[in-house]
Amino acid sequence: MSSTVNVRLTVNGVERDLDVEPRLLLVHALRDNLGLTGTHVGCDTSNCGACTVHLDGRPVKSCTVLAVQADGAEVTTIEGIGTEDNLHPMQEAFWNNHGLQCGYCTPGMIMAATALLAENPNPTEAEVRHGLEGNLCRCTGYHNIVKSVLDAASKSGQVTA
Amino acid sequence: MSVTEAPLGANVGSALRRKEDPPLITGHGRYVDDITLPGQLWASFVRSPEANATITSIDTSAAIARDGITAVFTGEDMSDLGGPLPMAWAPPGVEVNNPEHWPLAKGAVKHVGDPVAVVIGKDRYAVQDATEDVFVEYETLPAIVDPEAAIAGAPFVHESLGTNKVHEWTLAGGDVEAGFAQADVIVERRVVNHRIAGAPIECRGVIADYRAGSLTLYTATQVPHFVRLFMALLLGLGEDHVRVIAPDVGGGFGQKLQVYGEELLACWASRKLGLPVKWTETRSENMSVAHQGRDQISHVKMGAKRDGTITAFHVKILADFGAYNMILTPLIPSLGAFVMGGCYKIPNVQTDITGVFTNKCPTDAIRGAGRPEATHMIEVTVDQLAHELGMDPLEMRRKNFIPKEDFPAAVATGVVYDSGDYHGTLDKLMEHVDVPAFRAEQEQLRSEGIYRGIGFCTWTEICGLAPSRVTGPAGVGVQAGLWESAMVRVHNTGAVTVYTGTSPHGQGLDTAMAQIAADRLGVDPAVVEVIHGDTSMGPEGRNTYGSRSLATGGEAVVRATDKVVAKAKAIVAAELEASAEDIEVTNGKFSVKGSPDQGMALADIAGIAYVGAVPEGMEPGLEETTFYDPENFVFPFGAHACIVDVDPETGKVKVLRYVAVDDCGPAINPMLIDGQIHGGVVHGIGQALYERVHYDEQGQLVTGSFVNYALATAAELPSFETDRTETPSPVNSLGVKGVGEAGTIAASAVVTNAVIDALRPLGVDYINMPLSPMRVWDAINHGQGASPEGGSQS
């Protein structure tokens, strides 16, 4: 086995210290080493976006980031944005608008959507659709996902054009 | 806002937001790969890179010598299995060639991805590394890829069979030749319904845990009860010692309606090694070995009189089943045959099916399973007939609709359509789509070089898979009864648990079933928990597929709940010294008619039931079980329209608008129905425009990942317009029909018809799917469609 590397990162506000193989993917570090199984794996090729987390505030596909690359970074996962008792507005919007069915793509979709609104708080439908081009869903046909994101945007005090 | 709060007793019909969602939106779902058992080992498969080959040697010594590797097994090690993997379709009087199919290859591989060995070890990285140290030598054989060549003769996928034919099966009603003799116009064409993948975003996965004589299997499946039965049979265990759990399942789409070799292998290895064994499928594996769907080449022939009356429809299907029969492989095209007349009164309908083996991944049920193929064939052919007769395509449809007053309608294919109002859904569709205005716009745009088209599809299908007497061994030939069960338990406190034998995986049945039970019990759906997907909890079940779960499982919940209600009424009647017939449930209370204030809440009744203060002769407790076997299938229907633009220079198709009017009976939760339609439609649009599993001439899988198996993203699609009519089914008390497959069944035909409509001025009258840019461009430039061949298949 190759030598391990020490990685310190902040995950959902908590400092974490891991000794990892350099090849360990960030998504596996989150799931297997830290038990944060809300971030999913849906493909091998950076297409599906189920593994989307925020790295220093920006959305990334954690299956295509090595854990060692996240050394010193802040990582936010689906578990870090809201709880069942205190939902993030985007989580609430997905619930209210039936933005999920099987739920497998949902954590990545929500993380991509919150990043989208952080960059563009008042998107058009077309902007939402393009902003989610890195996330695949097989259940919803995207209709209610797009509706959820637009709903979350309108509730954040912005007026949709 | 679709969050709806309904008064007690009036939740059915409201768009209640889902009970399932809070854990799923916060990252607290529990899918198979999220589960870790103490001491678990990991499995990784060595898979064939060859499409067709004899295995001459397997050297596992280097792999087993690696750090962290516990065992490496090959097919030879698994000689103690009770039999090969199951195929559960044995129609009376039909011979089905069924080669043995093992979890690990025995001496030969028959498609790319066929498992050859399994490496088991301490973690997911170590086992993948070790698979590269298993050295397999193959003697390559010619790959049999083209189904039409395969059916013509040698070489054979399975030499010992002496043929590539799987079976032949015909369903005929009336006399198609006599029907064609009456026709003034006949359309014939070759329709290819290409191979597609189920592609749930969660791949498959298992953890098997055998200890102290009992087996627990967690698996990403739609059918835990079927999996339990076959694990027990093939491992020589009592079913009482096998527990199968489908935890949260990340989509199925038919792909997880299966009994897979990997499930069996994990169980077998756990028993052998005495530790839990976990396997998480990669997407590359899923694309090459999880069963696929469609893959039919059909010769269709439809005749009509000059006034548009359809006289006969004859379909000859060559179905490419790939390398093996999976659990229901050869049945799938037959599901389409039962509705080959569509929603039309066609007196003469015949479907001839031939199944063929090739060196590809096996096919089986994928969303729609036989019925999208049938609908596509019917609807593109009706459009062409209308064109050749100079009729409006909608007028052609209306002329042939089975009229509302004919239901229940016995049709030529031998089934009885339960209920329908095809004019009603089409009328409703016309409220959303102004066809004359569109035609004017289309004409104007054409003069500007913009090719816009509109397509229609009026469809029906057969679903709610049941009843046992028809689907079972003496009928269609499935070796299982297809009824459904429910158990309803009112707890001491008045909380309610519903156990359903269905196994939903995203459809929202927890919510729908809670709505059904809550209304009858006079409680809030929030206090009704719905349990499914665990064979140790609740009665035996028949699980989720074929748009069956509400029509069978929902009705089972009705019946079990009504038994509970009857007992509760008897308790209340005794307490209030009234007659049970006079007790009703209003405003959350069981009360005597006319005296609503003197009622008892369910919690109070449960209290009596559990302290045993029940009337003389009544058993204590408050729970009931039902096994419900319906009298018939259900036949949902609808009318869809789609508007597309085709770029005549590049061939690229853009869907501008999609309107779906569907009728699946009275809505239990309209929000869930719309969601099913949206997703189903995109599965059909996906097949029409984007998705295709492709093998090259050497049998190599070209579309082995999401890079080139193109699932549409949000950016390619419009929002959808949905509407409903509600024609109750007489089959169940809810009047409901299935809706999970509806969108998919309709959509590929709608999109295809829209593209053809756009391109007719350019001489195009048919293109086989997928309508990829190059294929459309090719059709525009090389005048496809005029020949019966209907265009290139490459």
Add this chain to the structure above:
Amino acid sequence: MIPAEFEYTAPESLDDAIRALVDAGEDAKLLAGGHSLIPLMKLRLAAPSLLVDLRKVPGLHGVERQNGAWRIGALTPHAVLEHSPDLGVTSMVAATIADPQVRHRGTIGGSLAHGDSASDLPAAMLITEAEVTLQGPNGQRSVAAADLFKDYMTTAVGDDEVLTEVRVPALDGWGCGHHKFNRRSEDWAMVGVCVVVKASGPTCEDIRIGLTSMGSVPSRATAAEAALRGQELSAENIAAAAELAADGTNPPADLNATADYKRHLARVLTRRAITDALSSTG
């Protein structure tokens, strides 16, 4: 799907990074955003023995204007280019790479050093006549984009060199257009055409047309450029020039497109991209 084992180092200076490359020989690979390399490693199509991660090396980030050109640090992610509209065609092209997540991690330096002829930025570098700085054990050198792409996934970047920055001439006053043709918006280009044009009144003073996915390396449609240079930018002249866009190309066929179809697309997209570029000059 996980990478094979490798050793890892994250040096804190450019010199240390180069030394690590020199010491390890050809089995070492530089890691920037990793969005070209890690996917290949997961599929085990690449298995370097050592990854030299550039993330701690200072001075490799940022976009700034210097002497009529944009200096872009090699580790600048595509998303930054996307949101820098002053970069013109470079920004326009960057916005179409894959999806937002990939654009936040993938870098211009990584993309150019990887040299995939289906990736979007190389053709934009050709038409802006950009140059890259390569730093190696024997000092630094500049390489013009035209000399950077040697063959399929093969570039002029040596095994012991680090691509540190890209200099893109500002092309003030030029119009730009880009048409990327694919089946889905997150896909690689089936064919991509990017154009910069300098108009003087109705006349084409200069034009450059870049082609993506039309051969083993990105290329320029030189015949089409020559046909328009000095000519009136009329619809007829643009259409006639666009007909030459695929001349001399040898595009690789794939599942979704034959070589003939790709050549046809190149002609159609060239006409459209020139038309857009012209209208962007206002």
